[in-house]
Amino acid sequence: MLRLLGAGDGPLRLGGLEISELASEFGTPLYLHDGDLCLRRLTALRETFDGRVRILFALKANPLAALVSLLRGKGAGAEVASAGELRIALAAGVPPEDIHFAGPGKSLTDLRAALEAGIGTLDLESPDEYEALLDLSGPRRPRIALRIDPESALARAGLRMGGTGGKFGIAKEAARSLLERISKDDRVELRGLHVYAGTQCADAAAWTTLALDLLETAARLEAETDCSLPDLNLGGGFSFPRDEGEAEFDLDLVAARLLPVLERAPPGRRFFLEPGRWLTAPAGLYVCRVLARKESGGRTWLLLDGGLHHFAAAAGFGAVLRRPPEVVSVERPLDPGEERVLLGGPLCTPMDACEPAHPLPRLERGDLCAFLGAGAYGLTFSPVRFLGHPGPAEVLVAGGKARLARRRGRPEDALGDQCL
Numbered sequence: 295m296l297r298l299l300g301a302g303d304g305p306l307r308l309g310g311l312e313i314s315e316l317a318s319e320f321g322t323p324l325y326l327h328d329g330d331l332c333l334r335r336l337t338a339l340r341e342t343f344d345g346r347v348r349i350l351f352a353l354k355a356n357p358l359a360a361l362v363s364l365l366r367g368k369g370a371g372a373e374v375a376s377a378g379e380l381r382i383a384l385a386a387g388v389p390p391e392d393i394h395f396a397g398p399g400k401s402l403t404d405l406r407a408a409l410e411a412g413i414g415t416l417d418l419e420s421p422d423e424y425e426a427l428l429d430l431s432g433p434r435r436p437r438i439a440l441r442i443d444p445e446s447a448l449a450r451a452g453l454r455m456g457g458t459g460g461k462f463g464i465a466k467e468a469a470r471s472l473l474e475r476i477s478k479d480d481r482v483e484l485r486g487l488h489v490y491a492g493t494q495c496a497d498a499a500a501w502t503t504l505a506l507d508l509l510e511t512a513a514r515l516e517a518e519t520d521c522s523l524p525d526l527n528l529g530g531g532f533s534f535p536r537d538e539g540e541a542e543f544d545l546d547l548v549a550a551r552l553l554p555v556l557e558r559a560p561p562g563r564r565f566f567l568e569p570g571r572w573l574t575a576p577a578g579l580y581v582c583r584v585l586a587r588k589e590s591g592g593r594t595w596l597l598l599d600g601g602l603h604h605f606a607a608a609a610g611f612g613a614v615l616r617r618p619p620e621v622v623s624v625e626r627p628l629d630p631g632e633e634r635v636l637l638g639g640p641l642c643t644p645m646d647a648c649e650p651a652h653p654l655p656r657l658e659r660g661d662l663c664a665f666l667g668a669g670a671y672g673l674t675f676s677p678v679r680f681l682g683h684p685g686p687a688e689v690l691v692a693g694g695k696a697r698l699a700r701r702r703g704r705p706e707d708a709l710g711d712q713c714l
C-alpha cells in the first residue's frame with residue numbers, strides 16, 4: 295500500500311503532499327484520500343475489460359461526495375444502498391440513469407426516493423419488494439432488475455452475501471416465476487439481472503464462475519420466459535491485499551475468462567461491475583496523533599486522538615478473521631521500527647485498541663501515525679456516535695491540491711438531532 299501511495303525515503307506523503315503539513319492544516323484525527331490514485335484504479339479496471347463493462351462505484355465503501363464527484367468526472371456511475379447514499383450520488387453529479395440501487399430491505403422512503411429520482415435500475419430482492427414498488431410507482435415506470443441469489447457461495451470471500459440461504463437476492467426458481475409476472479406487466483421496465491455474492495473476495499476464479507453463471511442464467515431465463523434482459527450487473531467484491539504478503543486479486547484471470555463471453559454477447563447487452571473496496575481502499579489513510587505514551591502490564595501503550603468510532607475496521611470490526619492493521623509512523627514510514635506497541639483510542643471500551651501488524655519506530659506524545667488501507671469501509675462503517683466524540687475531518691487530495699471534503703465534527707453534534 296505504501297508503494298501505491300508512492301512512499302519513498304523521508305516522511306509519508308499522499309498525492310505528493312506531506313502528511314504532517316496536512317495534519318497541521320486540517321487537524322487530527324483526519325482521513326486523507328488520494329483521488330488521483332482512485333482515478334488511476336478506475337481507468338485500469340476499465341482497460342482490463344477493454345471498455346466493455348460500465349463501472350458503478352459502490353458508495354457504501356466510501357460515500358465522500360467529493361470523491362464520488364471526482365470518480366463521476368471520469369465516467370463512473372454509482373451503486374447506492376439507501377435514500378441517503380442516493381442523495382450523495384445525485385449531489386456529486388451522477389446522472390440518475392447511471393445509478394443502481396441494491397439492498398436487501400429497502401424502506402418505502404428508499405423506494406420513493408429512487409422513483410422520484412428516476413434512477414437507472416432498482417435491483418429487487420424479493421417479490422414483496424416488487425409489490426411495494428408497484429404500490430408507490432403510480433404513472434412512473436421504474437426500471438428494475440432482479441438480484442439473483444447464486445446457488446453456491448463465493449469461495450474465499452471475507453463476508454458472503456449470496457448462496458448461503460441468507461437474506462440477499464432471489465433464488466433462481468423464484469426469480470423465474472417473478473420474471474414471468476413482470477414480463478406481462480407494463481408498469482415497470484425490466485432491465486436485467488444482478489448478482490453480488492460477497493466482499494473481500496480473494497479468489498478470482500470463484501468470482502468469475504459466479505459471473506459466468508449469471509450470464510448463463512440470463513440466457514436460460516430469456517429462452518424460457520418471454521422477457522429480455524439487456525443489463526447484467528456482475529457485482530463487485532474484489533479483495534484488496536491488506537498486507538505485503540497477500541496476493542492482488544487476479545483481475546487478469548477474470549478478464550481472460552470473461553472477455554471472450556462478453557464479446558459474443560447479443561447486441562444491446564450492457565455489462566456492469568460495482569466495486570467499492572478495490573477502487574478506494576489503498577488510497578485512504580486515517581491519521582492520528584499520539585496523546586500519551588505509557589507502560590501497562592509490561593506493554594507499551596500509545597493513546598491516540600482517534601479510534602474505533604472513526605475506523606472500526608482497524609479494531610477488527612466487520613472481518614471474519616480479525617487481522618492486525620497496517621500502521622506506520624508519518625515521519626518514518628519505511629523505518630522497520632523497533633517497538634511492538636498497543637494502540638488505544640479514546641473510547642471507554644477495551645475493544646478500542648489494536649496491535650499494529652509490524653513494529654513501529656519509537657513514537658512520543660505529539661507524533662503522528664497513519665493507518666493504511668483506510669479508503670474503504672472506514673468512517674462509513676464505524677460507530678461514529680458512540681460516546682459523542684466529534685467526527686473526523688476528511689480531505690481529498692487530487693492534482694497536487696488538498697481540499698476539505700468533510701468538516702470536522704463538533705462536540706455539539708452529540709446533541710444535534712435530539713429532542714429534549
Ligand SMILES: Cc1ncc(COP(=O)(O)O)c(C=O)c1O
Nearest residue numbers: 352490493494530531569570571
Ligand atoms: C450489492 C453490493 N454491491 C457492491 C458492494 C461493494 O463491494 P466491494 O466493496 O467489496 O467491492 C457491496 C458490498 O457489500 C454490495 O453489497
